[in-house]
Amino acid sequence: MLRFRKRKSSNKTKMMTAxxxxxxxxxxxxxxxxxxxxxxxxxxxxxxxxxxxxxxxNKPKMILCYIDGLADTNAIDMALLKPMMFHGLPDxxxxxxxxxxxxxxxxxxxxxxxxxxxxxxxxxxxxxxELCVLVEGEAKALVANTLAAxxxxxxxxxxxxxxxxxxxxxxxxxxxxxxxxxxxxxxTRLKLEPLCIGKLSxxxxxxxxxxxxxxxxxxxxxxxxxxxxxxxxxxxxxxxEEFIEDTTFTPxxxxxxxxxxxxxxxxxxxxxxxxxxxxxxxxxxxxxxxxSGLQAVEDYYERFIxxxxxxxxxxxMFQIAIFLPSIYVxxxxxHPKLIPTTLLISIAGAVEGVPFPTIIEALIMEFVFEGxxxxxxxxxxxxxxxxxxxxxxxxxxxxxxxxxxxAPMVIIVATTGIASFTIPRYNLGIAARLIRFPMxxxxxxxxxxxxxxxxxxxxxxxxxxxxxxxxxxxxVAPQIPRDLKDVFMRVxxxxxxxxxxxxxxxxxxxxxxxHKADTHxxxxxx
Amino acid sequence: xxxxVLCFGLSLLLFLTGCWDRKELDDRxxxxxxxxxxxxxxxxxxSGQITIPQxxxxxxxxxxxxxxxxxxxxxxxxxxxxxxxxxxxxxPREAFFGQRRIIFLGEEFAKRGLKKEMxxxxxxxxxxxxxxxxxxxxxxxxxxxxxSNPMEIYPAAAALKEHIESGGRGDTAxxxxxIAANRYGIRPTIPSIEITRTIEGIDDLSSPEVLRLSGxxxxxxxxxxxxxxxxxxxxxxxxxxxxxxKAVISLPQEEGxxxxxxxxxxxxxxxxxxxNNEVRFVVNLEGEGKLQESNSGLDMTQSENIKLMExxxxxxxxxxxxxxxxxxxxEFGMDIFGFGEALHRKHPNRWKSLKNxxxxxxxxxxxxxxxxxxxxxIGMEGPSVLFxxxxxxx
Numbered sequence: 001m002l003r004f005r006k007r008k009s010s011n012k013t014k015m016m017t018a019x020x021x022x023x024x025x026x027x028x029x030x031x032x033x034x035x036x037x038x039x040x041x042x043x044x045x046x047x048x049x050x051x052x053x054x055x056x057x058n059k060p061k062m063i064l065c066y067i068d069g070l071a072d073t074n075a076i077d078m079a080l081l082k083p084m085m086f087h088g089l090p091d092x093x094x095x096x097x098x099x100x101x102x103x104x105x106x107x108x109x110x111x112x113x114x115x116x117x118x119x120x121x122x123x124x125x126x127x128x129x130e131l132c133v134l135v136e137g138e139a140k141a142l143v144a145n146t147l148a149a150x151x152x153x154x155x156x157x158x159x160x161x162x163x164x165x166x167x168x169x170x171x172x173x174x175x176x177x178x179x180x181x182x183x184x185x186x187x188t189r190l191k192l193e194p195l196c197i198g199k200l201s202x203x204x205x206x207x208x209x210x211x212x213x214x215x216x217x218x219x220x221x222x223x224x225x226x227x228x229x230x231x232x233x234x235x236x237x238x239x240x241e242e243f244i245e246d247t248t249f250t251p252x253x254x255x256x257x258x259x260x261x262x263x264x265x266x267x268x269x270x271x272x273x274x275x276x277x278x279x280x281x282x283x284x285x286x287x288x289x290x291x292s293g294l295q296a297v298e299d300y301y302e303r304f305i306x307x308x309x310x311x312x313x314x315x316x317m318f319q320i321a322i323f324l325p326s327i328y329v330x331x332x333x334x335h336p337k338l339i340p341t342t343l344l345i346s347i348a349g350a351v352e353g354v355p356f357p358t359i360i361e362a363l364i365m366e367f368v369f370e371g372x373x374x375x376x377x378x379x380x381x382x383x384x385x386x387x388x389x390x391x392x393x394x395x396x397x398x399x400x401x402x403x404x405x406x407a408p409m410v411i412i413v414a415t416t417g418i419a420s421f422t423i424p425r426y427n428l429g430i431a432a433r434l435i436r437f438p439m440x441x442x443x444x445x446x447x448x449x450x451x452x453x454x455x456x457x458x459x460x461x462x463x464x465x466x467x468x469x470x471x472x473x474x475x476v477a478p479q480i481p482r483d484l485k486d487v488f489m490r491v492x493x494x495x496x497x498x499x500x501x502x503x504x505x506x507x508x509x510x511x512x513x514x515h516k517a518d519t520h521x522x523x524x525x526x
Numbered sequence: 527x528x529x530x531v532l533c534f535g536l537s538l539l540l541f542l543t544g545c546w547d548r549k550e551l552d553d554r555x556x557x558x559x560x561x562x563x564x565x566x567x568x569x570x571x572x573s574g575q576i577t578i579p580q581x582x583x584x585x586x587x588x589x590x591x592x593x594x595x596x597x598x599x600x601x602x603x604x605x606x607x608x609x610x611x612x613x614x615x616x617x618p619r620e621a622f623f624g625q626r627r628i629i630f631l632g633e634e635f636a637k638r639g640l641k642k643e644m645x646x647x648x649x650x651x652x653x654x655x656x657x658x659x660x661x662x663x664x665x666x667x668x669x670x671x672x673x674s675n676p677m678e679i680y681p682a683a684a685a686l687k688e689h690i691e692s693g694g695r696g697d698t699a700x701x702x703x704x705i706a707a708n709r710y711g712i713r714p715t716i717p718s719i720e721i722t723r724t725i726e727g728i729d730d731l732s733s734p735e736v737l738r739l740s741g742x743x744x745x746x747x748x749x750x751x752x753x754x755x756x757x758x759x760x761x762x763x764x765x766x767x768x769x770x771x772k773a774v775i776s777l778p779q780e781e782g783x784x785x786x787x788x789x790x791x792x793x794x795x796x797x798x799x800x801x802n803n804e805v806r807f808v809v810n811l812e813g814e815g816k817l818q819e820s821n822s823g824l825d826m827t828q829s830e831n832i833k834l835m836e837x838x839x840x841x842x843x844x845x846x847x848x849x850x851x852x853x854x855x856x857e858f859g860m861d862i863f864g865f866g867e868a869l870h871r872k873h874p875n876r877w878k879s880l881k882n883x884x885x886x887x888x889x890x891x892x893x894x895x896x897x898x899x900x901x902x903x904i905g906m907e908g909p910s911v912l913f914x915x916x917x918x919x920x
Binding site: 332333334335336337341345347348349351352353354357358444446447450453 | 540547548549550551552554556558577579580581622624625627652654680683
């Protein structure tokens with residue numbers, strides 16, 4: 001196996017930071033002109049930076065500055081400029097009161113105002129989209145929250161649709177996203193620890209967890225791993241995922257990602273930790289187990305019989321997605337004895353005259369199928385459907401008629417494709433798709449023996465994986481019988497008294513035992 | 527680095543597993559049934575029924591004349607494998623025996639003895655022992671292989687299905703033959719089949735040739751066939767052996783004939799020693815079933831009538847089975863019913879002294895038959911509706 005050694009960052013290389021180094025630790029001066037000069041220097045060539053000097057009633061000058069587009073200019077007008085320009089500065093309560101204090105306490109009609117004395121903090125706040133007010137003669141600045149960056153509304157998550165269940169999804173604003181969580185858990189125990197990652201991009205990251213539910217060990221591990229990240233910018237939560245995941249060389253995702261606030265909340269309630277990243281609707285959830293990759297949201301929003309049976313189908317389909325083409329190849333080329341006679345004869349009839357060996361045929365078809373799927377995703381929606389229709393027609397119909405590909409192979413590949421679509425987590429689905437190819441090769445070279453070898457290797461690999469210290473196959477291996485209530489099936493909610501043992505130990509009840517409503521037949525009886 | 531070498535080394539082990547039997551389906555000839563006949567110069571002739579998959583793939587909807595989807599090929603040799611080797615010279619694809627379900631034995635071949643001919647069917651790992659096996663009565667195996675069946679695309683399947691549907695041994699026949707060949711207390715039997723026409727008595731195209739189960743061939747200790755039992759006797763044999771799955775028994779009942787279809791059939795053989803220290807057997811036959819036909823006008827809703835019928839059916843079964851056993855004892859002297867095995871299980875020590883001359887002992891052993899028949903369903907009516915109320919007897 002390849003081993004990438006972590007290089008200690010040498011002194012020669014230098015990472016670009018958000019602000020020039022000399023700004024650090026610099027304080028604002030009392031001289032407004034100096035401050036203005038400094039800001040203009042820093043924001044040189046930034047066309048979206050607005051610096052507006054205000055001079056009213058011969059009172060000391062003021063400067064308003066903000067980033068156009070990030071700050072809400074309307075709010076600035078209404079809250080500060082209008083009252084100031086129409087009515088002038090109110091008189092101070094007494095002479096000691098500075099202009100700044102007057103502005104802060106009486107004039108700035110904004111809910112969130114704070115004072116900043118450092119230049120770098122001031123600049124950071126401006127960059128976030130807040131309004132800054134600098135006043136002549138004072139070595140501090142007022143910062144008012146006027147954030148109004150353009151953002152997408154809260155829409156149904158396109159990657160994880162449900163039939164039943166909430167339809168709201170995260171959007172690109174981290175504040176909106178945390179609010180969706182807070183709306184679901186109205187408790188001070190829901191903690192949202194802020195972090196800033198990305199030397200240049202200064203991206204907001206929030207660690208969300210429920211106090212006393214999330215194990216300290218896990219929390220510390222998350223904090224530690226996040227704090228070690230040194231990168232210029234974060235554009236998506238995957239940037240973080242790659243830094244903090246346990247094993248890089250595996251097709252299996254060890255960190256769950258989701259667009260759905262309800263999934264995040266459910267996981268928080270089970271003691272997991274979520275990592276929200278600004279500018280992306282995808283939140284990360286750690287630790288992830290293999291089984292959570294096979295659980296759809298809807299499992300929890302439908303009656304348990306329905307949910308359990310669907311989960312069973314999904315589990316079978318996952319295996320079909322990995323093994324079906326290889327089993328077909330192995331059976332037809334190595335062990336035709338194992339196929340029922342009539343089926344074998346019809347397969348033999350269909351295979352007749354196909355020029356390629358079965359294994360090559362399977363590889364070609366799988367490859368083309370993956371290509372089609374990729375084309376369908378990348379193309380604009382309008383063309384995407386056309387591609388899939390053409391693809392299905394070309395491959396399904398013409399190839400069989402031309403005798404290049406056998407009909408059973410098309411059926412096998414199509415079934416496999418459908419099976420891989422049933423996996424609720426897209427990235428686990430990709431894992432299944434990738435593993436299919438080595439399995440196919442093994443089946444083509446060694447038959448069922450090869451599939452057995454591949455299966456054993458796969459299992460060994462899976463039990464070796466960890467996600468933030470949790471074995472990947474928990475609670476099946478290591479086995480925790482209590483937690484099996486929510487793995488292959490989902491027992492009714494009232495029957496699953498405790499949360500996952502592997503997350504938060506023995507004594508945390510989630511449901512008071514036996515508290516299902518009494519449902520005597522003919523309920524009217526006293 | 528060490529790990530890479532280790533992984534590489536371990537993966538090399540995968541290649542050390544021996545047989546590498548990859549073969550594409552279109553390089554295999556799917557062999558459905560084998561026929562074995564006597565060849566010239568004391569050799570044997572092996573013939574095979576092989577599918578033609580192309581015909582299958584054309585589908586039913588095509589306008590083409592329905593062509594046969596199988597063909598028969600044969601070759602001679604010193605033994606089975608030698609013949610197969612000679613046969614391969616005529617066959618463009620490798621013969622694949624994994625799906626073979628039926629072995630036909632020519633009558634002459636069966637009479638010559640199977641002991642020194644059949645080893646390859648159990649030694650070859652590709653061949654299954656879940657096979658049906660037939661002796662072709664009054665014919666050769668290759669004839670039987672060429673006869674197509676109007677219902678089945680592959681006639682070999684037809685013979686097997688007939689066998690299963692009529693409550694016989696089906697695809698365990700070969701296994702049972704092997705077991706019997708290997709024991710002292712039972713002599714092997716192989717079901718027999720004969721060539722006939724769908725409409726008996728008409729010999730033209732409207733009445734194609736088909737295969738019909740005709741009974742069973744009886745073998746001696748050297749695995750040579752010494753004679754046949756007919757279909758009825760075969761059924762009774764299977765009942766005593768305990769492998770019968772269903773049977774119809776009919777009984778002349780005064781003016782009409784009653785028929786009972788038995789669906790639960792059992793048999794227990796109880797050996798014991800009498801005062802002279804001679805072995806005796808009691809055969810307890812049990813059967814449960816429903817009344818299929820009652821032409822006698824008896825009102826079957828009356829439980830006395832049911833009892834009466836049960837008794838009569840029982841008597842009839844006892845009589846017939848007794849006859850068959852006596853016939854086998856006298857005519858063949860071979861214990862094809864497995865009485866010796868029953869004795870072996872019950873008195874293993876005494877069996878030791880008996881087993882070596884069981885063939886001499888068996889013809890004179892006293893065997894009595896008891897039958898217990900139960901009618902579980904009487905069908906849709908009491909007396910037959912063809913009888914007026916006054917004619918019906920209660």
